Amino acid sequence: MNGTGNFRDIEFFxxxxxxxQIMDVLKVKPQLLNFIYGPINSGKTTLITTLIENLPGGYVVFYINLRGKSIIKYRDFIRVLFTIEEKGLLKKIKGLFKGLLKHITSAGEKTLYKSHGIPVGESLLETFFKEKSHEDVFVYLEGYFKTIAKHKTPVLIIDELQTIGDLKINGHFIYKLFNFFIRLTKELHICHVFALSSDSLFIEKVYNEAMLEGRANYILVDDFDEQTTKKFLEKFKFGDIDTAIKYFGGKPGDLRILLEEGKEINSVVQEKIAEKRRLISDMLDKLLYVKPKIxxxxxEEKIPVERDKVIEILKMFKDKEEIRDAGISRAEKIYLSGKNILFINPQKETVKIQSRIILTGIREILKELK
Known part of the structure; x- marks a missing residue:
């Protein structure tokens, strides 16, 4: 039997x-654009939300979660970024700043606009919906954060930033956003900016982006190592720790499922292996008939994905959990990363399988391939 505990805090363990690393950033004036990245279900969002909920007074936190949002057009992003204030409260920006100062300086408390977006008047929001107004949006936000910074430290957090990676307004909008974040941090030092992403391909592109060189900081939130996983499972009085580590490794999301379902572990293992085997098998079967282009x-001209090269990459993990990035066929690496099978770590220049249970499924499939 498993012990009981606060499963909500699994990822924060x-x-x-x-x-x-995050608190060291927050203790000094804003300097860099901070990217928090890691494998899927490693606990990035739980980490940052737990931290901001427990920050001392003196911070005004804006948490914008793009997860699950359909952001195809510019107005979609604006709709998520902002929230409409009460009618009449923000008839003019000057009125906003006056009301804002009164609010944020009261009682010395932390202010948190979690998931509500940045307050704005309805008429101003309608103006921002126009694609040519993106510079006006940045001017508004700069003035807004400058006003807050006179009394408290603003912190802007955007979760799953890669969601807007393909949004275009006279070129990719995200580059305009990066320039704005650099201005808030590196140039004006008025607002801390954190961008979270589980998309390691996106992070790799960001990491290699010349405009961010010397202007960005990268914080890895990885799965637990074996020692931490063992401590965690012992805390929750889990019975078969060795089997849990063998098949689930230190993936917080998988460990949560293991604890919450309360099933006999071998039953869960077989279910999950079968699920991942189907995932890999279906992918390889489709590649017999179609060649996705990357x-x-x-x-540039798109490159077709070759099934043999995909298998070649998977075989590199036959007896390794992590491999060097150099020399891997790039089109196939991008394809497998997009399928959430590979996790790319640009800081270490390594690649690994997203989870231990996926790795187990891959190894079983490889044994059956001729």
Whole structure:
């Protein structure tokens, strides 16, 4: 039987190092654009939301979660970024700042606009919906954060930033956004900016982006290592720790399922392996008949994905959990990353399978291939 405990805090378990990195950023004036990245279900969102909920007074936090949002057009992003204030409260920006100062300076408390967006008047929001108004949006936000910064430290957090990666307004909008974030942090030092992403291909592109060199900081929130996983399972009085580690590794999301379902572990293992085997098998079967094409660089001819090269990459994990990035066929690496099978770590220049249970499924499929 498994013990009981607060499963809500699974992803936050033993995150002292990551917590320190983020708090070290928040303790000094804004300097860099901060990217928090890691494998899927490693606990990035839980880490940042737990931290901001427990920040001392003196911060005004804006948490914008793009997860699950359909952002195809510019107005979709604006709709998520802003929230309409009460009618008449923000007839003019000057009125907004006056009301804002009264609110944020009261009682010395932390202010948190979690998931509500940045307050704005309805008429101004309608103006922002126009694509040519994106510069006006940045001017508004700069003035807004400058006003807050006179009394408190604003913190802007955007979760799943890669959602807007393909949005275009006279070129990719995200580059305009990066320039604005650099202005808030590196130039004006008025607002901390954190961008979270589970898309390692997006992070790799960002990491190699010349405009961000020397202007960005990268914080990895990885799965637990074996020692931490063992401590965690012991805390929750889990019975078969060795089997749990063998098949689920230190993936917080998988460990949560293991604990919450309360099933006999071998039953869960077989279910999950079968699920991942189907995932890999279906992917390889489809590649027998179709060749997806990958755009290596914008505007360049797309490269077809080769099934044999996909298998070649998977075979590299036959007896390894992590491999060097150099020399891997790029089109196939991009394809597998897009399928959430590979996790790319640009800082270490390594690639690994997203989870131990997927790795197990891959190894079983490889044994059956001729």
């Amino acid at each position: 033993d995150r002292e190092n990551e917590t320190k 755009e290596m660089e914008e505007g």
